[in-house]
Amino acid sequence: MSDDWDLKICCMGAGYVGGPTMAVIAKQCPKIRVCVVDLSQKQIDAWNTDELPIYEPGLLEVVQVCRGKNLFFSTDIDAEIQKADVVFISVNTPTKTQGIGAGRAANIKNCELCARKIVEVSTTNKIVVEKSTVPVRTAQAITRVLKSNEKGLEFPVLSNPEFLAEGTAMADLMNPDRVLIGGQQNEAGLKAAQTLVSVYANWVPREQILTTNLWSSELSKLVANAFLAQRVSSINSISALCEATGADVLEISRAVGMDARIGNRFLQPSVGFGGSCFQKDILNLVYLCETYGLDECATYWNQVILMNDYQKKRFSEKIVAKMFNTVTGKKIALMGYAFKKDTGDVRETPSMFVLRDLIQEQAKIFVYDPQVSREDMWSEMDYTCGVNHQNTPGLDDAVVTATDPYQACDGAHAMAILTEWDEFKTLDFDRIYKSMAKPAFLFDGRNLLDHEKLRDMGFEVHAIGKPDPTAFTDL
């Protein structure tokens, strides 16, 4: 029966990338059998229900169409690798937390373990595809591990980094700006690259599928994220200058972005960028530069992160400063905990840093997010900030996870918009204003709301990079 398939793919890692990417390949290529495997039984069990382990608009519908037909989720890693013609490695590559390069270098331990597993269990040749984001030249390490097999098997290695953004993953995968495939520039490498090109060519126009050498492909992924994050840090640095001078950062984004050479995307000022990728990948780039003795390049890119840290800190400091330099004992509603809208992902979310700062000021915090669980909120706080709610007396009581936005704001001295969820735009702000302590402060970390209207209702509004009418008499 299996011989009926044009190709068999196994993807190691059923996370934010492995799951959606493979679901789309399965959907677009009915003659390809796709199986996503993971070490985590809990993760795989969830993929086999309609309560998927990640929230991504449109994902469930695609999984429902393909699951059990040509899309499978399994923990039987050995058997699935054995069956496959192509094995994707789509495992997490987090920043190292200890040892050499701690806090900067990406840990490729999981990728190496996948390569070792492939060598151990394979009985036929396979193309191995790096889907994870890795330091440039990782394919060399993977190739050496794969070559160590004594069975005479061939495992050409390709780099095929993923550019999807969370919240829009399905659209990004269906209509990617480009697909990048790096391979060794020899006969086996070029042939392997052509096999992968033919998979994507089922739905991606051929001219948008780029083939390069391995190292360009690996490095392009880090560079793309560094450039994107750099734009966010650049506009955030200007937001501080706007607040000091009365200029309006949104007017500036518009004026600058209309220059076709600059472009208008990724110029949205915010409380800082978050997510599992930007910081990790820039730190990875910084570490690579340092490793090759390029200290000036390392310093240049590190500044993108320092500016982001400054922006997050600036936001919490502004809350305290505007509320008469004290929030001790005051109730503050934090609206949104995910690092952006339309995801439940909280990795490196700026909300966490604001929460941490306000806890230190002894505020009473109510957090509302439509997709984030209390468990996820605390586990990311523990992992990234080293703040453990079980070991810190009083912390669990100081932070309430609200079940709805009105409960979060009821009796609050301030509300702060931290994630740009659409539902926040249509809240009944009249009702919220009436229920809040006065003066009712509103800090908009995303420039999401209609500030003029809110000021008319009575709110005292402070927003990123927007002029404060009480500070400038000439506005």
Ligand SMILES: NC(=O)c1ccc[n+]([C@@H]2O[C@H](COP(=O)([O-])OP(=O)(O)OC[C@H]3O[C@@H](n4cnc5c(N)ncnc54)[C@H](O)[C@@H]3O)[C@@H](O)[C@H]2O)c1
């Ligand atoms: N999240 C994104 O939006 C995104 C986008 C593009 C690229 N990336 C990159 O893709 C990679 C994966 O990211 P993610 O967000 O999907 O991570 P994730 O943590 O959501 O998922 C990784 C999965 O790999 C599994 N895993 C780890 N080691 C394994 C092994 N040896 N065998 C089988 N399974 C194993 C884990 O259990 C986990 O479920 C990272 O390198 C990341 O930088 C992420």
Ligand SMILES: O=c1ccn([C@@H]2O[C@H](COP(=O)(O)OP(=O)(O)O[C@H]3O[C@H](CO)[C@@H](O)[C@H](O)[C@H]3O)[C@@H](O)[C@H]2O)c(=O)[nH]1
């Ligand atoms: O103008 C902007 C755009 C984004 N952000 C913030 O930047 C962060 C990252 O946003 P986004 O890039 O949309 O989401 P990610 O899912 O982190 O996607 C990035 O990281 C992925 C993982 O590597 C890449 O695949 C994607 O191409 C890249 O956009 C979020 O906190 C956003 O709120 C802003 O503050 N202003």
